[in-house]
Amino acid sequence: MNYWALIIIFIFCSVYGYPQSSIQSGYVYLDENRNGHFDQGEKPLPGISISNGCDIVQTNGQGEYKIPLLDDGVIFMIKPSNYIPALKDENISNFFAFHRPEGSPGLKYEGLAKSRLPDQVNFALYSNPGEEEFRVALLGDTQVEKIEHVSHVAKLVAEQLINEQVDFVVPLGDLVFDDLDLFDPLKKVLGRIGSPVYYVYGNHDRNYDAAGLVYRDETYKANFGPSWYAFNYGEHAFLVLNNVFPENGTRKFEAKIDDLQLKFIANFIKTVPTTHSVHLLMHIPLEELANRDALFQMLKGHAHVYAYAGHTHTQYFKNFKENEGWPNDKPLSELVAGAVCGAWWLGNKDIYGVPVSMMGDGTPKGYWIMDVDGSSRTLTYRVSGNSTNDQMHIWTPPASVDHQPSMGDNDILVNVFAGNESTEVKIKIEDGDWILMEKVLEPDPFYVSQIIAMEQQKNPDEKMPYYRDKFPVSQHLWKARVPSDIGSGVYKIIVRASDDTGLNAKSQALLFIK
Template sequence: MSRSFLTGIVLGGLLLGSLSGTIQAESKTEQTATGYVFQDTNQNRKRDPGEQGLACVRVSNGREVVCTDQSGKYELPVTDDTILFVIKPQGWRTPLSKNLTPEFYYIHKPAGSPQSKYPGVKPTGPLPASVDFPLYPQKEPEQFRAIFFGDPQPRDQKEIDYIAHDIIEELVGTDASFGVTLGDILFDDLSLFESQARGIALLGIPWYNVIGNHDINYDAPNDKLSDETFERAFGPAYYSFDYGQVHFIVLDDIEWIVPEENKKTKKEKKGHYQGGLGKEQIEFVKNDLQQIPADQLVVLMMHIPLVGVEDRQDLYRLIEKRPFCMSISGHTHHHEHRFITKEDGWRGPKPHHHIINVTVSGSWWSGSPDERGIPHTMMADGAPNGYSIISFDGTEYDLDFRAAGRAASYQMNILAPEEVTADQTSEIEIFANIFNGSERSKVEMQVGESGSWTVMEKIDDIDPSFNKLSETENAVEGKKYRNLPKAKKSTHLWRTKLPAGLKPGTHLIRIRTVEMDGDKHQSGRVIRVLPAKPAEKTASTSGTEK
C-alpha cells in the first residue's frame, strides 16, 4: 500500500490545489518541492498578493516533517510518487471537498496510477513551481467531541442506505467537531467511495478516513500500489492533524502481500493482507512526534487493532514514554477496551489503552431485518451495532458507546429468565452485557427496592443471549437474510446469581455500572417469582407380599 503522501483536490481529473507560479520541468529523479502555507483570506484557494504566509506550520512528504519559515515557506524532497500534505495546526482548518472530506494534500504522480479494476489518480503532470496550502482560522475549544465509526462496510448501495437510516439520520445536527471512519469504509467495491461520502456529509462536519483491508486494490502487484483508489478519493493513507489540544495520527496498518513466486508467472496473483506499518510510515510517526510536546494528548487511529500489527514494537518505542497517548481501531467487529502491557512487549510505565471500536455494520449487516427492513446485525460479543462519541478535554478523554437506533441510555443487556420458582432463585444465573465495559468497570446487581447491591463477577465467555439468538435465526429455513456469525467471547460480560429467599411476586432486577472513566449507567429487568412447587409424594412401599 502506498506510503506516499500528496495534497490537493481531484475534480474532473484535475488536481485543484492552491498552486501558483510556472511549471517546472518533469523529472524522474528526486526533486525538491517548494511552496507556502498561507491564510486564504478571499477563500479562492490560491495564494494571492498580500495573503500572509503562516510560520511554524508542519508540512510532510510522508516521511520528513518540516516547519514553514517566517514567510510560510517550506521545502521537501519528492519522487514521482509522493503526496505532500500540511499537518493542520490548532485553530485552523483546511479546505473541504463537497463531501466535507478535508483537502490538505497535493498528489504528485506525473504518470498517474497504474491501470486497475478501480481507477486511481490521473496523471498530475510536472511538479508545480509552488505547491501551496491554504488555511482558514476557526475556533477550537479545549473541550470538544468527535464521532468514530468502525467498519461501515457496505457491499452495495442498499447497504449504504442501511447506514443512512440506521446511523446518519439520528446524528444529523450533531455538535461533534469532526468524525472519523476507522477503516473498511466499503466492502471491496471501491466504486462506492463517493456515494458513501455523500451520505456522511449530511452530518455537516469534516470527516476523516482511515484505510481498511476492504478499501485497497486487490489487483495491486505490491503494497505500495494498493492504496491508489483510496488516494484518489481521500488523499494520503496516513497523516496527522491537530484539533484543540489533541494531536491525531491516522495510520495505514494494512500491508498487501503478493508472494514473489506469483510475480514470475502469468497466473492470477493471489495476495493477502497483514497488519503492518512499514519503515517509511514509522519514520513519519517518529518525525511527527518529535515536534509534539510530551504533555499533549496523542490519539492514534488505525484499522487493524494495534496488537495485530507485525511491526508494532517499533511504534511502541515511539509512544510508550509519552504520558498521554491512546489508540483506537476497528476490524474485529466487536467492542473492547484493551490494555497493552509488558506481556506484549510494551515498556511504558503504565499500560497503553487501546479501543477496538463498535462497528456501524455490526456483524456485516446480518441477522433478521427489523420493521425498517434493516438487519439487526448484533455483534458476536452480544453488543449492538453502533458508533462511539469521544469527548476530549485537554489530556483527558471519555468514550460514550451509542447503539444504532436506540436511546443514549441503552448501555447494557440483562439476561434473566421470565420466571423462576421461589426454591430455585439461588441457582439462577443473571448475566449483564455492559457494552462499553472493561476490566476496570465495577458492576453490581440489586433485586427489589430494599435488596443489597451485590458485586457481579466479570467473565470472559460467550454471551448466552447472542448464542441463543444466532442459533435460532440461523436455523430458519428459506430465510432471505445472512446468517449471524458464531458467538465469540465477550470482554464486557458479568455474572451473578439471584439471592436466596425471594418471595413470590414480581421483582425488578437493577444493574448499575461505573466505567473506567467514571460514567455511570443503570438499567433494569423484571422477573416473576412463582411459589415453590409442592414436594411430590412418594408411593407407599408397605404391603403384604404374596
C-alpha cells in the same frame, strides 16, 4: 529554530533509497477571505509541518516550505492546532496533493488520474479557536457491500450525527466490503453530517489487483486522500495509520506498518510535545500488529497515548503495559470500536428493513462519541437508532440455551456495551442491597439464542455471521446469581455500571420466579 536547521533534523527519505523526482515548494497562509488563493496581504504562517509521507519539514518565517517530492508521491500539510484547512466536497479536508505523471496503473477500480504538481503547492488555513474542547465521532467498520447498506449508514449514523455537533468524524476503516465503487456514495452520505471527515484505510478498502505496497490503496487515495497522515487538535496529536500489509497476488494480508510509514511516524512524533496526548487511528487492532514494538519505542516518553481500531466486529478496551513492550509507566489505552454494520449487515431485519446484525459479543451495532476537554476524554457508546441511555442488555432466566452450561436457570447476565476492566457493575432486586456482579468471559446468551434461532429457521437467503468462533467471548459481560431464598413472583431488578472512561449507566428489567 530556522528552516534549514529543521532540514538537518529530519533525515530525508531519499537518503534511504526512496526515489525522488524534484524538490517541491509552496506556502501555507491564513486565507482570510476564504477564496483558496494566496492573495497579496494575506498572512503567511511559519512553523507549519509539511510531509511527503516520510519526511517532515516546517514552513519558514515567510510561510514557505521545500521538501523532496518522491516518485508517484504526495505532499500533505499536517493540520496545526487552532487552525483548520479548507474543505473539499463531502467535507474532506483539503490538505494534500498527489503527483502522478502516469496516473494509477490499470486497476479494476479507478485510481488517481494523471497529474503533475505545479511549481508551488500552497495550503490554505482558517482560524479555528477553541480547540481545548471538542467532540469526535468514531465509526467502526461501515463495510457496505451494496447500495442498500449505504442507505442504512445514512439512516443509522449520518442522520443521528447531523444533530450531534461533532467537530470531526473518523471512520476506522473497512469502509466498504471490497466493492470500491461504493466509496463515492458512502463519502457523500458521511459528508452530509456537516463536519470534517478523516478517513482510515482498511483491508476491505484495498485494490486487490495492485502490485506492491505503493498501489494497494489507489482507489482509496482518489476518494479520500493519503492513507497515512496526521493532524493536531488543541493539545492532541492524531496519527492516522495504514497497517494493512498485503501479500502480493493474494487477498491475504498482515497487520504491519511499512518502513516508509514508520519513518514518517518517527519524524512526526519528534514534533509532538511529550505533554500532549497522542491518538493512534488505525483499522487493525494493535494486538495483531507484527511490528508493534517498533511503533511503541517511537512513543517512549509520551505519557498520554490512546489507540482506536475496528476490524474485529466486536468491541472492547485493552491496556498495553510494560510486560507487553509498552515503554511508559502509564498504559496505552486502546478502544476496539466495534462496527457500524454490526455483523456485516447480516441477520433478521427490523420493521424498517434494516438487519439487526448484532455483533458477536452481544453488542448492538452503533458508534462512539469521544468528548475531549483539555487533557481529559470521555467515551460514550451510541446504539444506532436508540436512546443515548441504552448502554446495556440484561438477560434474566428462564434461559433456553441448552448447550451453554455456564448459563443456568438462576443466572442474571448483563452485557455493558462500553464496559472494560475497570467497570463496576452492581445489581439490586427491588429495594434490596446493591450486589457487586462478577465479570465473566463467556459468549453473550442473547446473541447465542439469536444464532440458534436463525439456524432453526434455515432460510437459504439469510447469511450467517462468520466469526472465527461460532460464539465469540464477550469482553464486557457480568454475572450474578438469583438469591436461592427468593419466592415466586415478578421482581424489578436495577443494574448500574460506572467506570473511569465516563460510563455512568443504569437500566432495569423484570425477573420472573416460578
